[in-house]
Amino acid sequence: xxxxxxxxxxxxxxxxxxxxxxxxxxxxxxxxxxxxxxxxxxxxxxxxxxxxxxxxxxxxxxxxxxxxxxxxxxxxxxxxxxxxxxxxxxxxxxxxxxxxxxxxxxxxxxxxxxxxxxxxxxxxxxxxxxxxxxxxxxxxxxxxxxxxxxxxxxxxxxxxxxxxxxxxxxxxxxxxxxxxxxxxxxxxxxxxxxxxxxxxxxxxxxxxxxxxxxxxxxxxxxxxxxxxxxxxxxxxxxxxxxxxxxxxxxxxxxxxxxxxxxxxxxxxxxxxxxxxxxxxxxxxxxxxxxxxxxxxxxxxxxxxxxxxxxxxxxxxxxxxxxxxxxxxxxxxxxxxxxxxxxxxxxxxxxxxxxxxxxxxxxxxxxxxxxxxxxxxxxxxxxxxxxxxxxxxxxxxxxxxxxxxxxxxxxxxxxxxxxxx
Ligand SMILES: Cc1cc2nc3c(=O)[nH]c(=O)nc-3n(C[C@H](O)[C@H](O)[C@H](O)COP(=O)(O)OP(=O)(O)OC[C@H]3O[C@@H](n4cnc5c(N)ncnc54)[C@H](O)[C@@H]3O)c2cc1C
Numbered sequence: 001x002x003x004x005x006x007x008x009x010x011x012x013x014x015x016x017x018x019x020x021x022x023x024x025x026x027x028x029x030x031x032x033x034x035x036x037x038x039x040x041x042x043x044x045x046x047x048x049x050x051x052x053x054x055x056x057x058x059x060x061x062x063x064x065x066x067x068x069x070x071x072x073x074x075x076x077x078x079x080x081x082x083x084x085x086x087x088x089x090x091x092x093x094x095x096x097x098x099x100x101x102x103x104x105x106x107x108x109x110x111x112x113x114x115x116x117x118x119x120x121x122x123x124x125x126x127x128x129x130x131x132x133x134x135x136x137x138x139x140x141x142x143x144x145x146x147x148x149x150x151x152x153x154x155x156x157x158x159x160x161x162x163x164x165x166x167x168x169x170x171x172x173x174x175x176x177x178x179x180x181x182x183x184x185x186x187x188x189x190x191x192x193x194x195x196x197x198x199x200x201x202x203x204x205x206x207x208x209x210x211x212x213x214x215x216x217x218x219x220x221x222x223x224x225x226x227x228x229x230x231x232x233x234x235x236x237x238x239x240x241x242x243x244x245x246x247x248x249x250x251x252x253x254x255x256x257x258x259x260x261x262x263x264x265x266x267x268x269x270x271x272x273x274x275x276x277x278x279x280x281x282x283x284x285x286x287x288x289x290x291x292x293x294x295x296x297x298x299x300x301x302x303x304x305x306x307x308x309x310x311x312x313x314x315x316x317x318x319x320x321x322x323x324x325x326x327x328x329x330x331x332x333x334x335x336x337x338x339x340x341x342x343x344x345x346x347x348x349x350x351x352x353x354x355x356x357x358x359x360x361x362x363x364x365x366x367x368x369x370x371x372x373x374x375x376x377x378x379x380x381x382x383x384x385x386x387x388x389x390x391x392x393x394x395x396x397x398x399x400x401x402x403x404x405x406x407x408x409x410x411x412x413x414x415x416x417x418x419x420x
Contacts, residue, residue, distance in 0.1 A: 003109055008034070008097035010319060011110035013086045013256065015039025017048070018285030018308040018315075019116035020067050025316030027076045035078045036108055038100070040085035043140050044070065049305060051143035052164050053335050056150070056171035062140065081108070089113070089256050091280065112319050115257060115268060115276070115283040116312065119250035119303065124159060128221030133228035134244045137164055146245060153243035154178060157231045159218050161188040163334040165247035166201060169210055170337035172245075179210040180239055182231065186215045192332075194347065194366055197378045200359040204339055250303065252287045265289055267301050273323045274315035282315035284308060292346070293328050294393070300346065304332045329393040342383060344390035345376030356385060357407040365389075367404055374399050388412045 010026060012019045015037045023037045039045065046065035054060035073080040084102040092098040097109040121136040123129070135146050150156070150172055158169045161183030173179045181188075187198035202212045217234035221244065231239040252267040263269040263277035267289035274282045274290075285308035289299045293310075310328040317324040332343040339362065347353075350368035357364030365385035368375040377389035388411030392399045397415050404411060 003097060005092055005095050005097045005111050008092075008109045008111040010035050010112040010114060011098070011100055011108055012037045012114045012116055013089070013100065014116035014118055014285070014287070015041070015045045015080065015082065016116065016118055016285070017067075017305055018118070018312040019114070020045045021309045021312035022114050022116060022282075022284060022316050023078045024068075024076070025313045026319065027078070029316055029320050029322065031316075031320050032077075033111070036081060036110070037073070037078055038081040038084050038086060038102065038108060040083070041139060041141075042083040044068075044080070044082060046140055047305075048139070049333075051140065052137055052167035053171065055143050056147055056168060057174060058147070062144075065140070081106075086256060089260060091260060091278065113281045114315055114319065115281065115287060116285050116308075117253040117256060117287045119252045119286040121246070122249045122251050124218065124246050124248060126218060126220045128223055128228070128232075131221050131223040131228040132226050133223075133242060134221060134246060136246050137168060138250070146243075149243050150175060150177065155239075155241050156180070156243045156245065157182060157239050157241040158245045158247065159231070160247040160249070161185075161201075161212065161214075162247055162249065163189060163192070165245065166205065166336045167334060168245050168247065169205060170208070170339070173205075173208055173210050174337055180241075181205065181210055181212045182216050182218055182233070182239070183212070183214050184217050188212065188214070192343070192347075193341075193378050194350070194353055194368065196353070196355055196359065196366055197341075197380070200364075200380065201336070201339075201341075203359075204362060205336070208337065250286065252289075252301070254287065257283065257287075265299065269299070270311075272296065272314075272325060273318045274311050275318055282318050284311040284315045293330055294346070300348075302330055304330065306331050327394075329390055331390060338381075340381050340383070342379045342386035343376065344386055345374070345393050347376040347378070350375050352401055354401050354405050356404060356411075357382065364407070367399070367401070369401050372401065385411050388415060391415060 045067045050060045086100045088101040100108045121138045156172045156177045156179050158165045158181045188201045219234050220232040222230035254264040257268040268283040270288045286303050289301045334341045347368035352369040354367045363381040365379040365382045379386035
């Protein structure tokens with residue numbers, strides 16, 4: 001017998017960065033209704049960023065990745081259900097609670113629903129793509145498989161020169177592997193950074209011994225006895241490989257939202273309060289597209305921990321009827337071996353940029369502007385510049401382009417007057 005609507009609590013589907021934060025925020029806000037946090041993975045919720053960094057490098061263990069200690073969920077009256085994928089969901093109707101059903105047939109009633117289902121890796125659909133030794137990196141099981149395979153591999157090809165591909169490439173190279181990064185576009189991390197940073201990353205990875213092939217498509221894989229031994233390129237070449245890591249982006253998981261008739265447009269569409277097109281359903285994290293967090297204009301999809309945390313916090317407030325509007329500056333980091341890239345703000349649409357410092361020293365930053373207004377910074381091994389720009393964006397303090405070019409002047413000394 002399902003509970004009455006008023007006894008059913010919140011169901012959070014997806015037990016990762018956004019889902020855990022949402023459940024924790026509900027409790028911090030004093031919500032005492034039942035919370036069920038259901039996740040498809042068998043592991044208790046864990047952090048993903050170290051998977052392509054410390055975990056692959058062998059300096060972090062599986063146990064060290066957990067978000068919370070094992071007693072946290074029970075201590076906060078959060079029912080954590082691991083290893084159950086929700087396959088069907090129906091919203092509350094009248095006095096009848098909503099109902100989610102998992103692939104094992106388990107039924108989870110709810111009064112309020114939060115979708116924090118994240119994204120899946122985009123698959124490379126070419127001949128030979130199912131050969132053994134071609135791996136992706138999204139979850140802990142992927143990372144364990146990749147780390148194990150890396151031990152015996154000598155020739156590693158990374159398909160995709162985005163953040164995760166470059167982080168994995170750095171970890172493999174640091175272990176002495178022969179590494180080739182193959183990128184279809186004409187520069188690395190093209191969606192997130194300016195050409196000057198893309199060029200720097202290419203040179204820096206090449207200095208460390210990796211080969212970077214730009215404007216190079218992969219058309220298939222070659223194998224022997226079911227195991228990959230080569231990557232076939234569009235220009236007719238074949239790269240020898242005993243391990244391939246594909247990192248060509250992610251696809252937001254929208255299937256449950258679509259089942260519920262929620263608006264989706266390259267992700268689950270949410271407003272500035274993390275509310276979907278159904279007012280009783282919130283969504284947060286990598287599965288969403290949201291209004292630009294600083295300007296409110298247009299829709300963006302942000303695949304990052306800080307964004308998932310900020311949005312999940314808003315979603316919890318919305319669920320308890322305390323809609324909050326916070327101006328949160330997006331930020332992101334990527335550690336590629338000893339290269340530490342930090343980004344604050346969104347540089348999309350910039351019409352001017354200023355490079356502070358010399359990229360050849362491997363410590364510099366790039367500040368982006370549109371119509372004279374500061375948009376963002378990419379800082380490579382330059383944490384002080386990153387922090388100063390993040391503060392400027394948060395507190396709406398002007399940092400005029402003409403004032404920042406001299407790398408000898410610390411940016412924090414320019415942080416004085418608020419923007420008019
Ligand atoms: C290798 C790697 C490195 C990264 N490095 C960085 C970094 O350095 N900095 C940074 O800011 N970000 C980084 N990210 C991105 C960051 O981890 C994500 O933005 C963040 O995890 C998003 O959290 P999420 O909860 O929205 O989604 P996810 O972490 O994808 O979690 C969604 C969860 O929902 C579960 N799920 C999906 N559908 C269902 C269903 N129907 N039923 C039940 N459960 C379901 C999934 O199994 C998954 O566990 C990295 C990501 C990866 C993969």
